[in-house]
Amino acid sequence: EIVLTQSPGTLSLSPGERATLSCRASQSVSHNYLAWYQQKPGQAPRLLIYGASSRATGIPDRFSGSGSGTDFTLTISRLEPEDFAVYHCQQYSSSLLTFGGGTKVEIK
Amino acid sequence: QVQLQESGPGLVKPSETLSLTCTVSGGSISNYYWSWIRQPAGKGLEWIGRIYSYGSTNYNPSLKSRVTMSVDTSKNQFSLKLSSVAAADTAVYYCTRGAPSTHWGQGTLVTVSS
Numbered sequence: 001e002i003v004l005t006q007s008p009g010t011l012s013l014s015p016g017e018r019a020t021l022s023c024r025a026s027q028s029v030s031h032n033y034l035a036w037y038q039q040k041p042g043q044a045p046r047l048l049i050y051g052a053s054s055r056a057t058g059i060p061d062r063f064s065g066s067g068s069g070t071d072f073t074l075t076i077s078r079l080e081p082e083d084f085a086v087y088h089c090q091q092y093s094s095s096l097l098t099f100g101g102g103t104k105v106e107i108k
Numbered sequence: 109q110v111q112l113q114e115s116g117p118g119l120v121k122p123s124e125t126l127s128l129t130c131t132v133s134g135g136s137i138s139n140y141y142w143s144w145i146r147q148p149a150g151k152g153l154e155w156i157g158r159i160y161s162y163g164s165t166n167y168n169p170s171l172k173s174r175v176t177m178s179v180d181t182s183k184n185q186f187s188l189k190l191s192s193v194a195a196a197d198t199a200v201y202y203c204t205r206g207a208p209s210t211h212w213g214q215g216t217l218v219t220v221s222s
Contacts, residue, residue, distance in 0.1 A: 001169070035208035037153075044202055044212035045153065056210065088153055092207040095166040097143070099153040 002027055002091050004100035012108040019076040021103045023089035028069045033093035036065055036074045039086045039102075048087075049074060079105070110135040112203050112213035119219050120197075126190040126218055130203030137161050137184045141207045144177065144188045146199040147215075154199075158207065159186055193220045 003026040013019055023034065032052035037045035047056040049065035052072055062077040076083055084107050089100040116128035130142065143158040157167035159177040167175045171190070179186040190197060198220045205211040 033208075037209075044215050045209070046212070047208055047210050050208045090153075090155075090208060096168060097155040097158070097207065099155065101152045 001096055002029065002094060002098050004089055004091060004098055006087075006089055006100035006103045008103060009101070010104045010106060012106050013079055014108045015079050015081055017079050019074075019079055019083070019105055021074040021076075021087055021105075023067075023072040023074070023100050025070040025072070025091060029072075029091045030093040032068050033091060034065075034067070034072045035090045035092060036063075037088045037090065038083075039088060045088060076105075110205065110211050112205065112211055114201060114203050114213045114216040116216060116218070118217055119221065120193055121222050122194055122220055123192055126188070126193050126197065126220075128188045128201055128203075128216065128218070130186050130188075130213060132184045132186075132205070137179065137181055137186065140205050142179065142186045143204045143207070143209060145202045145204060145209070146197075147202070148196075148199040156188065156190075156201075195220050 005024045007022045034052045036049040038048050039045040048059050048063050053065045064075045066073050086102045086104045088102050111133045113131045120126045138161045141158045144156040146154050159165045159179050165177050174191045176189040200215040200217050202215045203213045
């Protein structure tokens with residue numbers, strides 16, 4: 001099983017600031033099959049990034065993903081009010097898909 | 109556009125079987141992976157398992173002994189059964205399409221309680 005560890009658990013930032021979220025895997029994620037999701041209270045998650053760095057349909061370009069192997073990063077270049085939410089990473093490279101524990105981005 | 113909708117009892121008694129169905133509209137169920145994911149209140153996401161439209165399955169080993177998934181292509185539906193439930197199975201259950209999950213249902217809260 002590939003264990004994903006997200007850090008930090010909570011990120012306190014102001015609108016307009018840059019957010020950098022980390023997702024570290026316990027073993028290499030083949031083909032960089034790593035996705036990021038955004039989840040707001042009471043809503044289902046929404047796919048932001050797949051393949052570590054490809055934006056899903058309709059996702060603004062302030063969201064970007066990077067990394068390979070075991071270390072991945074989601075960057076939000078300038079936080080908008082609607083970006084304050086919980087972010088989950090997921091690997092889908094094996095037949096057992098796993099999620100990280102999530103990072104909450106909150107308003108400072 | 110593709111939409112997914114979960115349905116099933118919101119309350120299940122301990123030791124009984126949780127049964128949920130996901131109805132897919134706006135597209136065919138064929139040629140995709142379909143997953144079930146759950147989220148206890150205030151906690152993270154847990155992948156339960158997936159079924160391909162032709163019937164092959166992958167389950168989370170932590171739940172494998174209790175999980176059964178099936179697909180009904182004639183109804184554009186797929187289903188989850190989780191047996192011998194306990195309070196720890198109380199969660200919002202989501203059905204999703206694809207790997208990664210590009211489409212999600214709105215989620216349905218299932219409470220395990222007597």
